[in-house]
Amino acid sequence: MSRTTLIIKNDIKRRLKAPMATILFLIIPLAMTALIGMIFDPGSGGETKLPPIQLLLVDHDKELASKFLIGAFNQKEVKDMFQVTTVDAASGEQLMKKGKASAMLVIPEHFSDDLADQKPTALEVVKNPSEEFLPGVAEEFAATMAVGLSAVAQVFADELKIIKSASQLELKDISIAQMTPFLEMARVKIIALQSYLSPLLLQLKASTTTKPGETAAPKGFNIFSYIMPGMLIMFLLFIVEAFMREIQNERADGKIRRMMFSPLSTRELITARLFGGWLLGVLVCFLAMGVGTLLFGIDWGNPLLVFLLVLVSCFWCAAFFGMLNAFFKNKNQAGAFASPIILVFAAFGGSMLPLEQIPQGMRWLAQFTVNNWFITGCRTIIDGGVPYLSFTVLSVSGLVFAGVAMVALQRRLST
Amino acid sequence: MQQKILEIKNLSKNYGETVALANFSLDLEKGEVLGLLGPNGAGKTTLISILSGTLRGFTGSVMFKGQDLFADRNLRNLIGIVPQEMAFYEDLNALENLMFWGGLYAIPEKELKKRARELLVVVELSSRAKEPIKKFSGGMKRRLNIAIGLIHKPELLLLDEPTVGIDVQAKVSILDIIHGLGQQGTSVVFTTHQLAEVEQSCSRIAIMDKGTILAQGTLAELIRIVGEKEIVEVSGEFSADAFSAIIRRSDGNGMEILSVADHRAHLAFADSERIPAMMQHLFKHHLPIADLKIKSPNLEAVFLKMTGRSLRD
Numbered sequence: 001m002s003r004t005t006l007i008i009k010n011d012i013k014r015r016l017k018a019p020m021a022t023i024l025f026l027i028i029p030l031a032m033t034a035l036i037g038m039i040f041d042p043g044s045g046g047e048t049k050l051p052p053i054q055l056l057l058v059d060h061d062k063e064l065a066s067k068f069l070i071g072a073f074n075q076k077e078v079k080d081m082f083q084v085t086t087v088d089a090a091s092g093e094q095l096m097k098k099g100k101a102s103a104m105l106v107i108p109e110h111f112s113d114d115l116a117d118q119k120p121t122a123l124e125v126v127k128n129p130s131e132e133f134l135p136g137v138a139e140e141f142a143a144t145m146a147v148g149l150s151a152v153a154q155v156f157a158d159e160l161k162i163i164k165s166a167s168q169l170e171l172k173d174i175s176i177a178q179m180t181p182f183l184e185m186a187r188v189k190i191i192a193l194q195s196y197l198s199p200l201l202l203q204l205k206a207s208t209t210t211k212p213g214e215t216a217a218p219k220g221f222n223i224f225s226y227i228m229p230g231m232l233i234m235f236l237l238f239i240v241e242a243f244m245r246e247i248q249n250e251r252a253d254g255k256i257r258r259m260m261f262s263p264l265s266t267r268e269l270i271t272a273r274l275f276g277g278w279l280l281g282v283l284v285c286f287l288a289m290g291v292g293t294l295l296f297g298i299d300w301g302n303p304l305l306v307f308l309l310v311l312v313s314c315f316w317c318a319a320f321f322g323m324l325n326a327f328f329k330n331k332n333q334a335g336a337f338a339s340p341i342i343l344v345f346a347a348f349g350g351s352m353l354p355l356e357q358i359p360q361g362m363r364w365l366a367q368f369t370v371n372n373w374f375i376t377g378c379r380t381i382i383d384g385g386v387p388y389l390s391f392t393v394l395s396v397s398g399l400v401f402a403g404v405a406m407v408a409l410q411r412r413l414s415t
Numbered sequence: 416m417q418q419k420i421l422e423i424k425n426l427s428k429n430y431g432e433t434v435a436l437a438n439f440s441l442d443l444e445k446g447e448v449l450g451l452l453g454p455n456g457a458g459k460t461t462l463i464s465i466l467s468g469t470l471r472g473f474t475g476s477v478m479f480k481g482q483d484l485f486a487d488r489n490l491r492n493l494i495g496i497v498p499q500e501m502a503f504y505e506d507l508n509a510l511e512n513l514m515f516w517g518g519l520y521a522i523p524e525k526e527l528k529k530r531a532r533e534l535l536v537v538v539e540l541s542s543r544a545k546e547p548i549k550k551f552s553g554g555m556k557r558r559l560n561i562a563i564g565l566i567h568k569p570e571l572l573l574l575d576e577p578t579v580g581i582d583v584q585a586k587v588s589i590l591d592i593i594h595g596l597g598q599q600g601t602s603v604v605f606t607t608h609q610l611a612e613v614e615q616s617c618s619r620i621a622i623m624d625k626g627t628i629l630a631q632g633t634l635a636e637l638i639r640i641v642g643e644k645e646i647v648e649v650s651g652e653f654s655a656d657a658f659s660a661i662i663r664r665s666d667g668n669g670m671e672i673l674s675v676a677d678h679r680a681h682l683a684f685a686d687s688e689r690i691p692a693m694m695q696h697l698f699k700h701h702l703p704i705a706d707l708k709i710k711s712p713n714l715e716a717v718f719l720k721m722t723g724r725s726l727r728d
Contacts, residue, residue, distance in 0.1 A: 006518045010504070013723045018506050254500030258563075261467045262519035263488070414471075 005265050007272035008279065011243070012235050015280065022056035025239045030295065036231075037224045037296065049171060052083040053134045056092045056104040063112030065153075069123075069145060082138070096126055103127050103138035108120060115153040224296035228236055229378035230351035233371045237317055237342045239284050243277045244321035245338065247409070248331035256413055266410045269287075274322050281314030301381035309377045312394040316370050319401035326408030345369040350376075370394065418445045419481075420571055420602045428461055428477035428626075436473070437462040437626040443571070443604060448597035450613030450620045451606040452718065456628040459606035462497065463575045466604075467496045479571070492520060495569030499576045501556050502563075503548070509535060509559050510544040517566040527566075534562040538592060554585025561592060565601075572596060574605035578612060588615040610714045620714070622721050629721040637717045644671070644683040646716045647690060649697070651678065651705040661700045665693060673719035681719045 015022055055362040057073070059066050073084045087095065092104050101167065109115075112119040125142045127135035130328070250256045259269060270275040289306070292298045300306045321338070346352050349371025355363065366372035377390030421443035428436040436458045443449055453459050464470035466477065466484070468491050477484040484490055503512045513531035514524075522530065535541040538558035548556065557577060564572055573595070579584045586609075594616045596603050607613060613620045614634055621631035630637055649658075655675045662672065669689050673681035684690050690709065697704060710716070 001518065003519055004519070010507075010515050014504060014506050016623065184577075254498040254502035255504075257464075257467070257469050258496065258498060258502040258516070259519065260469050261494075262516070262567075263490065263492055263521065264519050 002268075004268050004272040004275070007264075007269065008276045011246075011272075011276045012279070015243075021242065022284060024240060025235045025242075026291075029228070029235040029288060030291055033224055033228045033231050033292070033296065036227050053081060053100040053103070053138055055082045055084050055138055056086050056087045056095055058089050058092045058104060058106045058357040059086060060089070060109040060155045061107045061111035065112035065115050065149065066107045069107060069149070072145060079140075082141070092126075099128055099130055101128060102131050103142075105138070105142055115149065118153065127275065209239055222296070222298060224292065225298040225300075225382055226354075226379075228288075228292050228296065228298060229375045230346075230349075230371065231315065232285065232292075233349075233374040234284055234342065234346040236281055236288075236314065237345060237370070238339075240277045240281045240314065240317040241321045241338045241342060243280050244273065244318065244325055245331060245334050247273055247322075247325045247413075248328060248334045252331055257355040260413065264415045267406070269413065270322070270406055270409045274318050274405065277318030277321065278315050281317055282310055285310045285314060299382065299398070300378070301384065302386075305381045305386060306378075308391060309381065309394075310360065312391055312398060313370060313377070316394045316398035316401070319398045319405055320370070322405035322409060323401045326405055326412050345371050348372075363413045367393075419443070420445045420447075420479065421604075422437045422476075422478040423462075423466075424476045424478075426462070426465065426473060426477065428458075428465065428470070428473040434626050436465075439475070439623070439627055441621060441628060441631070444600055445570075446597055446600045447475065447619055448593060448603040448605075448617045450617035451604060451623060452608065452610065452620055452714075453606070453615050454608055454722065457624045459623065460575055461626075463496070463498075463573050463604075465526060466493075466494070466573055480614065492567065493570045495564040495572040497564035497569065497572065497574040497577055498520065499579060501560055503559060505548045508545045508547055509562075510550075511538050512548070512559065513562060513566055516563045520567040522567060530566060530568070534565055537565075537595075538562045539588065542557040552585070554581045554588065557581055557585065557589055558592070561589065565596075565726050569601065571604070574603065576606055576608075578609065586612065589631045592614050610718065614714055622718055634714060637714060638712050640717055640720065642685070642712070644685050644712055644716070645687045645690065646673070646710040646712065646719075647682045647684065647693075648708040649680045649682065649704055649706075652703045653678065655680075658702065661697060661702055664700070665696045671720075673716065674722075681716070683716065683720070 028097045045145070055073070057070060070084070070086070072078060073082055085101070087104075089106070092106075095101055096104050104126040106126065108121060108124070111121055111123075115117075123142055123146050125135075125139045127139060212324065218334075247256070250259075256269070260266065289298075289310075290301055293300065323339065325334055328337065348358065348365040349369030350358070350366060355366055355372065355375070358366065373387075373390040373394050377387035377394075380387040380390070419442055421441070423439060423441045426436050426439040427434075439458070439462065451462070453458055461470065465473050467650050468485065479490050479494070482490060484494075502543075504515070507515065510531055513534060514527060517527040517531060518524075529578075532541065534546075535544050538561060540555060540562070543551070543555065544571055548559065551559070561574065561577060564574070577593070581589070590612055592627060593603055593605060597618060605617075617634075619631065619633060620637060622629045622637070630640060655677050658675055658680050659672075662675075669685045670693060671683040671685075675681075682693070687709075694704075694707065
């Protein structure tokens with residue numbers, strides 16, 4: 001058995017004898033994934049539903065188009081998504097200031113007239129600044145409605161004028177003879193509209209392609225597969241860091257000095273430590289992923305790609321902390337610096353917050369974290385893709401760190 | 416003529432402006448147990464670090480079995496080191512530790528296991544071989560530390576303060592092991608600042624201070640340096656200056672000042688009949704003396720004479 005293998009075997013044996021620290025670091029990400037997942041998805045693993053969006057509606061128009069718009073919110077599917085409360089402008093503003101709604105939709109005065117007259121008009125969406133996601137959905141929905149209404153107004157401009165002029169007449173002034181052409185035109189249009197809208201002529205149908213011989217399985221969004229990669233890489237960093245910090249402990253208690261007195265070379269020792277940290281990370285990662293599959297039904301995707309991603313990510317972690325320990329003077333310094341570094345990685349790399357939630361101006365920092373590349377890599381594989389960029393960035397930077405660690409640690413351990 | 420196993424010539428090492436070793440020279444013969452006696456900061460650990468190859472930047476030469484110790488890496492495999500720290504894995508048991516440390520010397524597994532079991536008998540740990548080291552007492556850990564240093568059958572064993580922090584019984588056990596090693600032909604250098612330890616177990620003693628050897632020889636040879644004098648240790652609530660001032664006022668015939676420090680001083684008298692007169696002189700000048708001890712010439716007296724200070728200072 002080579003000396004390098006002997007050291008790796010000894011390190012793994014020691015960890016198996018006292019596994020509590022590693023087990024704890026393994027349990028925490030699983031527990032946090034379960035906790036966060038259950039908060040956002042009480043159904044545990046099924047299709048995720050958003051809470052109804054609280055929408056305030058201020059109608060300054062109260063005419064045909066605004067009624068049509070309000071009516072749209074009463075459609076079954078839309079009603080599930082939005083909880084609409086019609087308010088006046090003043091109370092709407094008050095409620096928004098108190099954060100009682102995600103958004104407020106304001107229909108301007110003369111909205112119907114302007115549409116009928118083909119004049120430009122605007123719907124206003126006031127968003128709640130304390131919410132990020134739900135006001136965005138309301139805005140998107142209103143934008144879609146605006147596009148739809150614009151199209152209807154432009155295509156059916158003549159018919160709208162007739163309807164508008166009819167609505168301005170007194171009932172006693174309208175004779176059956178006068179009404180007949182309008183009614184006839186309306187009947188024709190309603191029939192035409194029905195043929196367009198009920199049922200919809202054009203529908204969106206989503207499907208997933210399958211390989212020959214495989215059956216397509218319905219694949220819903222599993223929130224745990226969204227949370228777990230972030231948690232896993234954060235605690236993987238803690239596990240590998242604790243392993244690599246052993247170099248400092250062994251320097252302090254004379255073990256390295258004793259090893260260096262044997263025929264063992266510093267190169268063999270550093271190789272053993274880097275490889276040991278890598279191996280431990282890979283084992284823990286696969287264990288956590290396996291438990292994640294069993295507990296949360298996570299489908300990690302192509303096993304070969306997952307294996308490669310875990311390999312490069314754990315190698316990166318071992319090389320990075322190997323390098324840091326070459327520059328730390330002692331174990332206290334290593335302990336003081338390593339945890340904040342891991343937490344900063346977690347904060348900017350997407351372990352604590354989804355990357356999309358990180359302020360735009362700080363999102364570029366994610367590129368310097370292993371968390372970002374691991375999380376995006378996992379998501380790409382889960383979505384059926386190949387994370388070429390994650391593989392490249394992690395393996396190249398990992399090799400650079402390993403090279404620096406080898407040179408700097410040799411210098412550190414020989415003094 | 417005995418074969419010289421170790422020849423150190425003019426070894427010097429500085430840490431900045433601090434001199435750790437200054438032209439240090441020492442010879443060691445096969446099977447010899449040398450006690451390197453010196454106070455803290457004398458340069459003992461620096462010497463062990465240089466010999467173990469873990470400290471560079473020194474001048475001078477170290478020959479091991481007639482060859483430059485640092486020219487051939489394999490020569491170092493014939494030397495064992497027992498550091499002051501408990502340098503082993505507490506989460507493994509004694510046997511596993513011996514197997515690991517021995518494995519670094521690429522000893523075949525079967526042979527290594529046999530050697531480990533033999534050593535566990537030597538250090539009286541065979542019945543605890545598979546117990547976690549966390550449960551070991553300080554003395555047991557020290558004995559295991561020595562066993563690890565011996566796992567590859569070294570011809571020279573270097574021990575850095577092997578008895579620090581353990582009880583008297585454990586010390587006796589370790590000193591017996593060291594003594595036994597010498598009898599079996601293994602050369603041993605061990606550093607200590609415990610006079611009794613070197614008196615008990617060493618065939619030769621070297622006194623070092625400020626990075627150099629002040630005197631060396633057998634116990635009897637060293638005691639002859641002091642001569643047939645009575646040693647008086649005076650202790651009390653006095654300062655070194657006050658004691659020296661009073662002593663200067665005495666006639667001082669036949670008396671030698673070995674060491675003077677605050678609260679403690681050592682005097683050597685060629686004629687024991689002069690001791691009462693000196694004590695009277697000290698009392699007359701109201702020196703607050705709390706205790707007075709009269710001792711026969713011993714290693715402590717030699718050390719005091721050579722270094723001018725007690726090992727405790």
